[in-house]
Amino acid sequence: MKGLLQPLLNGVLLGGLYAVIAIGMSTIFGIVKLVNLAHGDLMILSGYLSLVLVTWLDVSPLVTLFLIVPIMFFVGFFIQGFLLNRVLGKEMEPPLLVAFGLSVIMQSFLLLIFTPDARSLMTDLAVKTIPVGATLNLPVLYLVDFLIGVGVILAVYLFFRKTYMGRAIRAASDDEEGARLMGVDTRKIYAYAMGIAMMTAAVAGVLVGMTFTFYPHTGPQYLIIAFGVVIIGGLGSMKGCLAGGLILALAQLLGAHFAGPGYQLLFGYGVLLAVLGMRPQGLFGKI
Numbered sequence: 001m002k003g004l005l006q007p008l009l010n011g012v013l014l015g016g017l018y019a020v021i022a023i024g025m026s027t028i029f030g031i032v033k034l035v036n037l038a039h040g041d042l043m044i045l046s047g048y049l050s051l052v053l054v055t056w057l058d059v060s061p062l063v064t065l066f067l068i069v070p071i072m073f074f075v076g077f078f079i080q081g082f083l084l085n086r087v088l089g090k091e092m093e094p095p096l097l098v099a100f101g102l103s104v105i106m107q108s109f110l111l112l113i114f115t116p117d118a119r120s121l122m123t124d125l126a127v128k129t130i131p132v133g134a135t136l137n138l139p140v141l142y143l144v145d146f147l148i149g150v151g152v153i154l155a156v157y158l159f160f161r162k163t164y165m166g167r168a169i170r171a172a173s174d175d176e177e178g179a180r181l182m183g184v185d186t187r188k189i190y191a192y193a194m195g196i197a198m199m200t201a202a203v204a205g206v207l208v209g210m211t212f213t214f215y216p217h218t219g220p221q222y223l224i225i226a227f228g229v230v231i232i233g234g235l236g237s238m239k240g241c242l243a244g245g246l247i248l249a250l251a252q253l254l255g256a257h258f259a260g261p262g263y264q265l266l267f268g269y270g271v272l273l274a275v276l277g278m279r280p281q282g283l284f285g286k287i
Contacts, residue, residue: 005136007257011250013139016146017211019245021204021222022229023153023238024197030236031173031193034084037099039226041106041219042198046072046205048110051119061121061206062144068202076198081191088190103219110216121209145207150242152203156196157238169193228268232275234285243283247271 025039046068053064079102087094128140160166172179172186179186208214208222228248233240248268255267275282 003135004254004257007253008250009132009136009138010142011253012246013142013146014253015242015246015249016149017142017204017207017245018149018225018229018249019242020145020149020152020200020207022226022233022245023156023241024200024204025223025226026230026233026236026238026241027156027200028194028197029230031169032080032084032088032190034088034095035099036194036197037096037223038079038103038106038219039197039201040221040223041103041110042072042075043201043205043208043222044214044216044219045075045106045110046202047121047209047214048114048119050121050206050209051114054121061123061210065203065206068206069199072198072202073195075195076201077191077195079198080194081188084194085187085190088187107217107219114216116215116217118213118215119209120213121206123210126210141211145211148203148207149245152200153238153242156200159196165192228272231282232272234282237282237284240282240284247275 021043024043025036028034028036028039049068049071050061050064053059053067054061057064083098083102084095087098123141125141125144130138130140130143132138160170168179168184169189169192171182172184172189176186179189204222225248229241229244230236231244232247233242233244248271251271252264252268255270256264259267279285
């Protein structure tokens, strides 16, 4: 039982990181009804931007968020406003193809600029732990990931509930035609929504870069994690994102604990298949 506590603790903390990885995809699907296949690659772009700033300015990766978050907002605004909005309403395939093309271009661009070498955002937090009892250690970096992840989800939730822009975005999501009749420019609103989603992706990219190594082609790996989280929690649900992140991370780490690291993904996506079988709309999704 003592040996089980450490993977349980690590799984809960890692779940916060998984949740912030997925919140941008869940948000944009809930508002625009679009699956952004470039989400993971844009997240990795944020990690590389942080790497550049860390190298130039010699600051902590967390400090670079003050520059990267607004940069990624404008990247998301441009992608939605000048690319994806042009193909919305033309069946499902055109937006998916545009997002897929953007993913391929982003991977090739990162490969050309940064080479295929593994990179990471070095930080002292990676080697620090807090002893809890005789056998349990609390990884400080995982704790930071969890707290920032929960903070981002709470901030996004309050933004959509408490601000005029948030209510306008929700109105455009619930009834696009009705929102237009009330004077809301829905296409511009969608661009703002994508910008907000990319702000969360920027945070996720920096946290991932601090926690793991990354490559130009790492984006699809985190896209799959985001898919798993939002499917378990329910597409478009913020509390479902947090629950899905916790469940997927716990399943993976407990699977690695009982069966070995090679079975980590098998256990994680076994839970995903079980949720799909019992509740296809996800734990907090609506039919």
